[in-house]
Amino acid sequence: MGYERLGPSKPSGSVTATTAPAPNVNQVSTSTQPENTNRRRKKLLVSSIVVAFALILAAAIFAGVRSNVNSSQHVPGLARKPSQAISKACEPTRFPELCVDSLMDFPGSLAASSAKDLIHVTVNMTLHHFSHALYSSSSFSFLDMPPRVRSAYDSCLELLDDSVDALSHTLSSVVSISTGETKPQDVMTWLSSALTNHETCVEGFDGVGDGEVKDQMTDALKNLSELVSNCLAIFAANGDGDGNDFAGVPIQNRRRLLDIGDNNLKFPRWMKRREREILEMQVSQIQADIIVSKDGNGTCKTISEAIKKAPQYSSRRIIIYVKAGRYEENNIKVGRKKINLMFVGDGKGKTVISGGKSIFDNVTTFHTASFAATGAGFIARDITFENWAGPAKHQAVALRIGADHAVIYRCNIIGYQDTLYVHSNRQFFRECDIYGTVDFIFGNAAVVLQNCSIYARKPMDLQKNTITAQNRKDPNQNTGISIHASRVLATPDLQATNGTIQTYLGRPWKLFSRTVYMLTYIGSHVHTRGWLEWNTTFALDTLYYGEYLNSGPGSNLSQRVNWPGYRVINSTAEANRFTVTEFIYGSSWLPSTGVSFLAGLNI
Numbered sequence: 001m002g003y004e005r006l007g008p009s010k011p012s013g014s015v016t017a018t019t020a021p022a023p024n025v026n027q028v029s030t031s032t033q034p035e036n037t038n039r040r041r042k043k044l045l046v047s048s049i050v051v052a053f054a055l056i057l058a059a060a061i062f063a064g065v066r067s068n069v070n071s072s073q074h075v076p077g078l079a080r081k082p083s084q085a086i087s088k089a090c091e092p093t094r095f096p097e098l099c100v101d102s103l104m105d106f107p108g109s110l111a112a113s114s115a116k117d118l119i120h121v122t123v124n125m126t127l128h129h130f131s132h133a134l135y136s137s138s139s140f141s142f143l144d145m146p147p148r149v150r151s152a153y154d155s156c157l158e159l160l161d162d163s164v165d166a167l168s169h170t171l172s173s174v175v176s177i178s179t180g181e182t183k184p185q186d187v188m189t190w191l192s193s194a195l196t197n198h199e200t201c202v203e204g205f206d207g208v209g210d211g212e213v214k215d216q217m218t219d220a221l222k223n224l225s226e227l228v229s230n231c232l233a234i235f236a237a238n239g240d241g242d243g244n245d246f247a248g249v250p251i252q253n254r255r256r257l258l259d260i261g262d263n264n265l266k267f268p269r270w271m272k273r274r275e276r277e278i279l280e281m282q283v284s285q286i287q288a289d290i291i292v293s294k295d296g297n298g299t300c301k302t303i304s305e306a307i308k309k310a311p312q313y314s315s316r317r318i319i320i321y322v323k324a325g326r327y328e329e330n331n332i333k334v335g336r337k338k339i340n341l342m343f344v345g346d347g348k349g350k351t352v353i354s355g356g357k358s359i360f361d362n363v364t365t366f367h368t369a370s371f372a373a374t375g376a377g378f379i380a381r382d383i384t385f386e387n388w389a390g391p392a393k394h395q396a397v398a399l400r401i402g403a404d405h406a407v408i409y410r411c412n413i414i415g416y417q418d419t420l421y422v423h424s425n426r427q428f429f430r431e432c433d434i435y436g437t438v439d440f441i442f443g444n445a446a447v448v449l450q451n452c453s454i455y456a457r458k459p460m461d462l463q464k465n466t467i468t469a470q471n472r473k474d475p476n477q478n479t480g481i482s483i484h485a486s487r488v489l490a491t492p493d494l495q496a497t498n499g500t501i502q503t504y505l506g507r508p509w510k511l512f513s514r515t516v517y518m519l520t521y522i523g524s525h526v527h528t529r530g531w532l533e534w535n536t537t538f539a540l541d542t543l544y545y546g547e548y549l550n551s552g553p554g555s556n557l558s559q560r561v562n563w564p565g566y567r568v569i570n571s572t573a574e575a576n577r578f579t580v581t582e583f584i585y586g587s588s589w590l591p592s593t594g595v596s597f598l599a600g601l602n603i
Contacts, residue, residue, distance in 0.1 A: 080104055089115035093233040095226040116238040119174050126227045127167040133220045134160040140216055147362040149213050152204035155366045156217060159197040162336055162374060166190040184239050185478065185585050192477040193424040195228040196444040199473055204364040232476035283346060288321035304329050312337040324350040331355060334373040341375060345383035348412045352384040358393035365418060369400035378403040379593055384412035391416040391437055391460045401427055407593045408432055416457065422447045426584045430595055439469035446479045446584050450597060452486045456503045456525060458493040466532055468506035470513045480514035482578040485598060490525040504532040508539035516546040516578045526554030531561050541565055548575040575601055
């Protein structure tokens with residue numbers, strides 16, 4: 001991942017003996033695009049005004065509530081003592097002093113009678129801080145910035161906006177958990193996503209020289225990560241009255257039974273009949289809402305135009321059929337408001353969405369993606385996503401997914417370093433082929449890759465291949481990479497090196513990195529140690545790396561690493577925690593996508 005990531009972050013040359021020179025982040029581009037810049041700034045201005053009104057309203061409510069709070073909470077010169085509820089709520093957090101101070105400063109907290117009563121207050125307070133950060137950050141969007149700084153800044157605004165949305169969902173949902181309308185796992189997912197967004201925002205400024213924009217962003221982002229971490233800890237400890245453990249690996253005490261039905265059925269019985277029919281249909285039989293065709297024989301000529309035509313916040317599935325052809329449109333994006341979009345192509349290698357951006361274009365890794373999707377309910381089927389920048393350009397993403405309940409089905413994802421960015425939220429990949437070299441499946445989603453072929457390619461000289469780089473930052477995040485019933489293979493050019501190039505299953509990008517391989521074929525190109533250190537002893541005792549009943553010449557466990565955080569999984573119950581049903585709660589949302597899947601370890 002990139003020159004923008006240092007230390008425990010993800011530098012480009014961390015698995016190679018040589019590194020390319022970093023782009024000059026202070027060099028202003030000579031090929032500016034005034035029209036696009038003005039349009040972007042107008043959007044930012046509108047967003048700033050909206051957030052400003054929201055903050056004014058929040059401030060009014062804040063002041064009104066404050067006037068009704070016990071006056072002893074804010075008597076000048078008196079030492080304030082936290083209530084028993086606040087003290088108990090903050091005990092399991094990683095930042096207890098900030099937890100106590102921030103809660104005592106927020107109206108209504110002293111009136112809470114229990115730690116559980118403070119969940120809503122804590123989320124509300126954190127949302128207030130994120131909204132203020134978005135507003136204050138938007139206020140200096142008109143400053144002149146070098147391209148690399150502008151890319152980092154724009155990434156931050158997008159990510160902060162997504163976090164405000166995620167925290168708003170959380171705030172409205174925490175009160176409805178007891179009624180069953182919201183699952184605790186939803187809340188953990190949205191909080192985990194907000195924390196990941198913040199981390200990505202901060203990383204975007206790594207490697208950027210000190211300056212006014214970086215200083216102001218640093219000030220705006222202060223304590224946000226710690227506040228979300230405290231929310232996660234408090235909710236994990238108090239979010240469910242029945243004592244379920246939502247920290248680390250999700251465990252369901254009341255696991256929903258699946259009606260799997262007849263073994264001869266391709267899809268589970270609980271899928272709607274129409275959804276089964278659509279998945280069995282030939283492309284020519286599908287009635288698409290929007291058709292993209294380069295020759296003009298469709299609704300649109302470009303994918304970007306089709307996305308614009310799709311309605312915002314659609315309650316029904318919108319199908320966009322992308323006919324065979326090569327589409328290169330300079331970073332296509334399905335934004336947060338474009339929900340329930342399904343992209344259907346003519347097949348792997350036929351419908352190709354391609355791009356060539358890399359960090360050498362003075363952008364963050366986040367902005368190199370040839371295709372990105374953050375709208376919930378996103379589905380892609382029978383498409384190739386590619387970044388052709390090549391290994392010498394280092395970080396160059398082919399596909400970035402931050403959409404909750406996203407499904408990628410029968411797709412190719414092709415690149416070298418940082419091919420597939422599973423950024424955040426819950427994701428499912430089925431029957432996909434993924435190609436890359438360094439850290440080519442990376443991010444902090446809760447993601448299951450099932451029945452996929454994962455191909456290591458020949459990297460640059462002196463480089464090592466690392467398949468995964470999972471960046472779970474907090475022990476309460478419900479995130480990780482689960483590779484289930486898949487195949488870890490080598491491309492012919494890598495095979496031809498006769499083992500002179502080392503390939504590893506993964507390395508820990510962040511402190512609580514979590515990745516498992518289960519019931520997967522592992523080829524002989526994978527090193528006998530299996531896993532690679534990030535930086536000497538970093539995260540070796542806090543990570544969770546597991547292997548369960550894998551096969552193939554590369555699955556031999558006799559010479560695996562002996563890190564405290566690595567384990568050979570021998571318990572079926574432990575392995576089950578990383579299946580679709582338990583890890584991404586497949587029983588509640590995957591059936592409606594029409595994609596077949598293994599709910600448990602073996603079905």
